Amino acid sequence: MAPFDIAGLFGETGAYLVYLAIGFCFGFILESSGFGDSRILAAQFYFRRLNVLKVMFTAIVVAMLLIFWSTALGLLDYNGIWVKPTYLWPGIAGGIIMGVGFILGGYCPGTSLVSAATLKIDGMFFLLGFFIGAIFFGETVEYIQRFWHSGYLGEFTLPELLGVETGVVVFLVACLALGMFLFFEWLRRVVYGVRK
Amino acid sequence: MNTLVEKTRYWNPYIGGVLLGILLFLSFFLVGHGLGASGGVHRVAVAIEDLVIPEHVDRTPYIAKMAGGERNPLSHWLVWEVAGILLGGFASGLLRGRVRLQTYHGPQITPGTRWAFALAGGVLMGYGARLARGCTSGQALSGGAVMSVGSWVFMFAVFAGGYGLAWFVRRLWQEA
Numbered sequence: 001m002a003p004f005d006i007a008g009l010f011g012e013t014g015a016y017l018v019y020l021a022i023g024f025c026f027g028f029i030l031e032s033s034g035f036g037d038s039r040i041l042a043a044q045f046y047f048r049r050l051n052v053l054k055v056m057f058t059a060i061v062v063a064m065l066l067i068f069w070s071t072a073l074g075l076l077d078y079n080g081i082w083v084k085p086t087y088l089w090p091g092i093a094g095g096i097i098m099g100v101g102f103i104l105g106g107y108c109p110g111t112s113l114v115s116a117a118t119l120k121i122d123g124m125f126f127l128l129g130f131f132i133g134a135i136f137f138g139e140t141v142e143y144i145q146r147f148w149h150s151g152y153l154g155e156f157t158l159p160e161l162l163g164v165e166t167g168v169v170v171f172l173v174a175c176l177a178l179g180m181f182l183f184f185e186w187l188r189r190v191v192y193g194v195r196k
Numbered sequence: 197m198n199t200l201v202e203k204t205r206y207w208n209p210y211i212g213g214v215l216l217g218i219l220l221f222l223s224f225f226l227v228g229h230g231l232g233a234s235g236g237v238h239r240v241a242v243a244i245e246d247l248v249i250p251e252h253v254d255r256t257p258y259i260a261k262m263a264g265g266e267r268n269p270l271s272h273w274l275v276w277e278v279a280g281i282l283l284g285g286f287a288s289g290l291l292r293g294r295v296r297l298q299t300y301h302g303p304q305i306t307p308g309t310r311w312a313f314a315l316a317g318g319v320l321m322g323y324g325a326r327l328a329r330g331c332t333s334g335q336a337l338s339g340g341a342v343m344s345v346g347s348w349v350f351m352f353a354v355f356a357g358g359y360g361l362a363w364f365v366r367r368l369w370q371e372a
Contacts, residue, residue: 003228018227019273023280025219026231026333030281031288033212034205038300038314042369045362051209056337058213059220063230063341066221075225082229084330084339086346091335094328095350097320099357103365105317106300106310108332109325110233112318113278114285121299121307122314129318131241134234136319137326138242138259148327158343169343 002076027114036115038106038122045103047188050181057177068170088151105129205292220341227273230338234331236278238322239269302369313368 007015033055034040043049070076102108107115107126115123141148158173159166206212223230239262246253246263254264263269289295301310325331328350330339336354339347 002225004226006227015227016273016276019276020280020283022219022223022227022231023277023282024284024287025280026216026277027281027284027286028288029212029216029219029284031285031294032207032292033209033216034207036285036289036294039302039369040206042302045358046366046370051206051212054209055213055216056332058210059216059337060340062214062217063220063224063337064343066218067224067341070221070225080228081224081342083342084335084344084347086344086349087329088346088349091328091346091350092353094324094326095335095353096357096360097324098328098331099354099359100361101317101320101324101357102354103317103358103361104368105314105321106369107314107317107321108233109237109321110231110281110331110333112321113233113237113281114289115300117282117285118289118295119297121297122301122310125311125314126318126321127237129315129320130234130237130322130325131244131318133319133322133324134238134241134326135245135322137323138238138245139256141258141326142256153345156345158345158348161345166343173343 001074001080002070003080026110027117030111031114031118035111036118036120036123038115038120038126041108041111042103042106047184047191050184050188053180053184057180061174061177064170064173068166083155083157086151086153086156087149088153090148090150093147101133205294216337217341220337224338224342230334230341232274232277232330232334232338233281234322234325234334236272236274236276238326239272239275240278241322242269302367303371304367310368 006018010018034051040049040051044052067076071078105126107123109130112123112126112130116127158169162169220230242259242263245259246269253259286295299307299310301307328335335347336351340351
């Protein structure tokens with residue numbers, strides 16, 4: 001039953017090639033969706049273009065549904081998949097810093113990769129900055145160990161938080177996504193008129 | 197902005213989203229975890245650090261876990277995924293004639309200004325992504341799809357930071 005131990009099946013090199021292939025598809029989809037262009041990404045924050053919201057939330061809902069269904073059908077062992085443990089406070093602080101970095105720099109890490117790969121100079125500068133920021137974190141994390149491990153909740157999921165069945169959360173998240181698409185479309189028309 | 201031309205150039209976002217969702221599912225289904233980017237980029241940065249100042253890397257606990265002693269920070273699935281992202285992005289751009297040395301910037305600023313802000317934003321993103329233990333791919337997309345509470349909170353924090361500052365820096369992106 002899935003997920004599989006691909007390193008055991010294909011060896012270390014084989015496993016790396018699987019990751020290379022997954023990454024290839026990821027990069028291809030990002031670039032094809034226009035995410036190598038910082039102007040399209042930044043326009044999300046001015047309600048002018050909704051590509052980021054639409055791609056991201058469509059992807060989350062589709063993946064969530066497929067995981068839910070394949071688990072229900074007994075094809076996928078949900079306990080075998082990796083759920084990132086929650087560290088609440090560093091997650092919030094890091095998220096806000098990244099939001100600021102996003103609007104100033106125009107990319108997130110994955111999108112800066114496809115931007116740099118298509119020779120966009122702003123993407124390359126962003127990536128260089130990312131190197132500096134990540135190295136700085138590695139050098140200074142010793143001083144913030146307590147904060148970096150604060151708000152630890154383990155593998156904590158929305159169904160556990162809300163105390164409802166997983167299926168209910170899947171339904172709610174799908175509704176949330178749909179609601180956001182409609183709301184932001186409406187907002188864009190209010191701010192920029194009917195002109196596309 | 198000549199949005200009409202650009203609209204036809206890129207995929208419809210819902211189609212891109214569905215394909216990305218299927219890929220994200222396949223990643224969980226096949227290898228047991230989602231997509232990632234920042235962790236791999238970080239490992240490349242640490243590898244460079246390890247080339248220049250290996251003794252220092254051995255003495256710094258957080259990065260010594262990746263590159264201390266004989267450890268090779270590049271022997272990790274995330275690094276291969278990042279290599280794949282670069283290749284996939286390049287291939288997509290090549291097919292559509294978008295591989296071209298240029299700078300994307302708002303209509304009111306020069307490329308030089310754009311580079312400075314891209315660099316500054318990158319620094320913040322690099323620091324923040326390590327602090328939050330993941331980026332838009334690893335936390336928001338992957339954690340979001342498996343309904344991790346931390347990932348959902350993270351996602352809204354990113355949007356809060358972005359939307360909170362957007363109005364003040366609108367000159368960077370908006371038309372006059």
